[in-house]
Amino acid sequence: MSYFEIILMLDATLRLATPLIFAALAGLYAERSGVFDIGLEGKMLGSAFAAAAVAAVVYPHLGGAGWLSPWVGLLAGILVSVALSMLHGFACITHRGNQIVSGVAINILAGGLAIALGRAWFARGGQTDQLGNEQRFTAITWPGAETIGDIPVIGPIYAELISGHNLLVYLAILAVPLTAFVVYRTRFGLRLRAVGENPAAVDTAGISVPWMRYKALIVTGVLCGISGSYLSIAHGASFVPNMSAGKGFIALAALIFGKWRPFPAFFACLLFGFLEALEQRMQGATIGGLAVPVQLFQAMPYIFTVILLAGFIGRAVAPRAGGIPYVKER
Amino acid sequence: MSGGDRTQPGPGGGAGPGHAAPAAPAGDAPPAIELRHINKHFGPVHANRDISLSVARGTIHGIIGENGAGKSTLMSILYGFYQADSGEIRVNGQPTPILTPSDAIRAGIGMVHQHFMLVYPFTVLENVVLGTESRPLLRETLAGARAELERLEREYGLEVDPDAVVENLPVGAQQRVEILKALYRGADILILDEPTGVLTPQEADDLFRILAALRDQGKTVILITHKLREIMAITDNVSVMRQGQMVAHRKTSETSRDELAELMVGRKVLLRVEKGEAQLGPVILDVEGLDVVDHLGVRRVKDVSFQVRAGEIVGIAGVSGNGQSELLAALAGMTRPAKGHIRIRGTDVAGHHVDARTMRALKVAHVPEDRQREGLVTSFAANECAILGYHRAPRYNRGLFLDRGRILGATRQLMQDYDVRPPNPFLPAANFSGGNQQKIVVAREITSDPDLLLVGQPTRGVDIGAIEFIHRRLIAMRDAGKAILLVSVELDEIMSLSDRILVMFDGHIVGEVPQDRRDERTIGLMMAGVPLETAEAQAHAAAGAH
Numbered sequence: 001m002s003y004f005e006i007i008l009m010l011d012a013t014l015r016l017a018t019p020l021i022f023a024a025l026a027g028l029y030a031e032r033s034g035v036f037d038i039g040l041e042g043k044m045l046g047s048a049f050a051a052a053a054v055a056a057v058v059y060p061h062l063g064g065a066g067w068l069s070p071w072v073g074l075l076a077g078i079l080v081s082v083a084l085s086m087l088h089g090f091a092c093i094t095h096r097g098n099q100i101v102s103g104v105a106i107n108i109l110a111g112g113l114a115i116a117l118g119r120a121w122f123a124r125g126g127q128t129d130q131l132g133n134e135q136r137f138t139a140i141t142w143p144g145a146e147t148i149g150d151i152p153v154i155g156p157i158y159a160e161l162i163s164g165h166n167l168l169v170y171l172a173i174l175a176v177p178l179t180a181f182v183v184y185r186t187r188f189g190l191r192l193r194a195v196g197e198n199p200a201a202v203d204t205a206g207i208s209v210p211w212m213r214y215k216a217l218i219v220t221g222v223l224c225g226i227s228g229s230y231l232s233i234a235h236g237a238s239f240v241p242n243m244s245a246g247k248g249f250i251a252l253a254a255l256i257f258g259k260w261r262p263f264p265a266f267f268a269c270l271l272f273g274f275l276e277a278l279e280q281r282m283q284g285a286t287i288g289g290l291a292v293p294v295q296l297f298q299a300m301p302y303i304f305t306v307i308l309l310a311g312f313i314g315r316a317v318a319p320r321a322g323g324i325p326y327v328k329e330r
Numbered sequence: 331m332s333g334g335d336r337t338q339p340g341p342g343g344g345a346g347p348g349h350a351a352p353a354a355p356a357g358d359a360p361p362a363i364e365l366r367h368i369n370k371h372f373g374p375v376h377a378n379r380d381i382s383l384s385v386a387r388g389t390i391h392g393i394i395g396e397n398g399a400g401k402s403t404l405m406s407i408l409y410g411f412y413q414a415d416s417g418e419i420r421v422n423g424q425p426t427p428i429l430t431p432s433d434a435i436r437a438g439i440g441m442v443h444q445h446f447m448l449v450y451p452f453t454v455l456e457n458v459v460l461g462t463e464s465r466p467l468l469r470e471t472l473a474g475a476r477a478e479l480e481r482l483e484r485e486y487g488l489e490v491d492p493d494a495v496v497e498n499l500p501v502g503a504q505q506r507v508e509i510l511k512a513l514y515r516g517a518d519i520l521i522l523d524e525p526t527g528v529l530t531p532q533e534a535d536d537l538f539r540i541l542a543a544l545r546d547q548g549k550t551v552i553l554i555t556h557k558l559r560e561i562m563a564i565t566d567n568v569s570v571m572r573q574g575q576m577v578a579h580r581k582t583s584e585t586s587r588d589e590l591a592e593l594m595v596g597r598k599v600l601l602r603v604e605k606g607e608a609q610l611g612p613v614i615l616d617v618e619g620l621d622v623v624d625h626l627g628v629r630r631v632k633d634v635s636f637q638v639r640a641g642e643i644v645g646i647a648g649v650s651g652n653g654q655s656e657l658l659a660a661l662a663g664m665t666r667p668a669k670g671h672i673r674i675r676g677t678d679v680a681g682h683h684v685d686a687r688t689m690r691a692l693k694v695a696h697v698p699e700d701r702q703r704e705g706l707v708t709s710f711a712a713n714e715c716a717i718l719g720y721h722r723a724p725r726y727n728r729g730l731f732l733d734r735g736r737i738l739g740a741t742r743q744l745m746q747d748y749d750v751r752p753p754n755p756f757l758p759a760a761n762f763s764g765g766n767q768q769k770i771v772v773a774r775e776i777t778s779d780p781d782l783l784l785v786g787q788p789t790r791g792v793d794i795g796a797i798e799f800i801h802r803r804l805i806a807m808r809d810a811g812k813a814i815l816l817v818s819v820e821l822d823e824i825m826s827l828s829d830r831i832l833v834m835f836d837g838h839i840v841g842e843v844p845q846d847r848r849d850e851r852t853i854g855l856m857m858a859g860v861p862l863e864t865a866e867a868q869a870h871a872a873a874g875a876h
Contacts, residue, residue, distance in 0.1 A: 190459075201457075
């Protein structure tokens, strides 16, 4: 594999890791507040559908302001994801329901609803209309990319790896230090971590536990909404049924792998992104004259997830109050 | 002193001549806290009935009562955790509605809960500021808070490293963090709920010194406890609760342990069990060089050796978490020791595949420390719980099936003999009070007629009346020539029941306390790991200094 090919692989890694990064950070906020969220997948699907559908529908009405349509789509994706997140909160925080059951319900609900509505509205077997470039977030070429790109070694890094991604990729990378800052350096972050460790301590300190957890779930909804929208209006150009393909769960695995900390979770996402890039690269490739079945590489991220979670990460200490509805003791 | 006359509970009592606290000038200053006619229901349970209470400024006021008497409920109402159904709260003479903990904090009330309200992975400083962060950014908040925290530590002699992570601190220090939290929030009135349950006697003494310092600085302290010793040692006034009602108010200097115990229970109680000389028989349990390693690979019991003979009660004292639980679990066959010998009447069982069932077959019965997790299945009916572990015994079986008739008969008998209330064999175990649950477990194990009884925390969360009953049963068993190993964190219990006392610290047996030199101070020091000779010398020196 040549140097340039490696750069291209890393470039693909970044693009494939982006939805995982958003989703893992989304999960981080929820789980740090003590609410397990296996509904990341469902929220991603729901927002992917909403973003693509709205971006497609709204475009003709915007006229000269057509460039606004991906933004409107993104907003719609975020709104749907936040709404699903609030549904989770209503079931798990207000009514102290089982967080896993609620998460599963949201996954089923969002997956089914997206297909049913898609069929009814677009009549393309669940797919939404193909989006043109103005309706999507497209690659941003950084100044001087072409000139600098000719410089050996450094050139391709700038031109391919750094330049040429869509806005949401950069946003994902920015979201990591931002989340670390919020979680470890702010009042909100202190309370967030506290409510996931010992909600009773937060309650007796005069802070509302439910409100704190709802706030966390709103952030989760926003981030998950961006993640889903990225799939359909940035990385892709339409909604395809089941397009999240387990990414919500892989993001969850990355979160656990990263022990609920922003930077380690980020690196785990990059690792999973790399495995996916490898899979795409290895299609039809041969190793030592033998054709490698493509399914092996397709299965790689999932095999990896199982192996990592089965013990390679050491003892992952989850937020102590995670999964337990808060009830004032008598 | 006669226990019959009750001081009328009522408003204004704290300022009246009969109740004037030493630090408060009688007559003028309004009481720090005044509760008027507080009522609280939980479903059909009337947890607080028409409670009135007045706490004078600058005093330590004890509230004593058995488990379930409503003390904690009352204090939770005062701290805004629950709201009263009716009644009024006055703080410094002003009617103050307290609907949430923040209202209480604003009114200058702080609370140290029985189970600490701490975030364990956080530092001391982070725990202290939580909820009162002055700025959105932590760095600014913490810088300001550090200075204030250090000032408070100096002023009240509460030493804790602000940067220590709370989960690495000993329990006594964690409790100081809780007190600092309250003071940092500007508390003038401090409520402590059963604060000494987790402390060694020395740590408890430290706490009492801190409370006295707080009082001398003009703070008001409310101490909730069921331990008479603490009330007598530290409080200025005491109020007694029983079955949701406030039954008496006393000046501590004018009452006695016996009177308070009687007021708590509603009848005369014997605080000390009467027992005669031990009639020693052969060695039943012989433990030699025992090591127990837990599932995390931590060595919990280290080279422990001792014997228990028929006809004696051997007590193991120690602060909880020093290996007693693991020792007991190994002896009961629940875990397998890593090394050493456990001989039951000469038969070595360590190293063999033993479980709780084989131990029972060797006539070793076990009252586990945690009755709800290990002693009972709380969703099972009393008659099912009454045969747990003995359900294979021929007396409860008929062919392939359980003999319901005999089980019910045996349960009724057991409930009658041990005064289990209500005597309903069909009631789920969860619906009995703690004391009655414990009676079921104790009765089940004693009636199995073992040669050796292992007892863990037999009276944890059990009311005084039931404690007395269980203690008498244990003595009766000893007098019948059985061997008993008692593990308890209650020093009073160990001292009153045991014929011999061993003290455990950090997995080791620190030593045996000689019969003639049993005092709380010596045992307390041994519980902190000080060997007997040194402990005696120190206790002696301390006694001389007083």
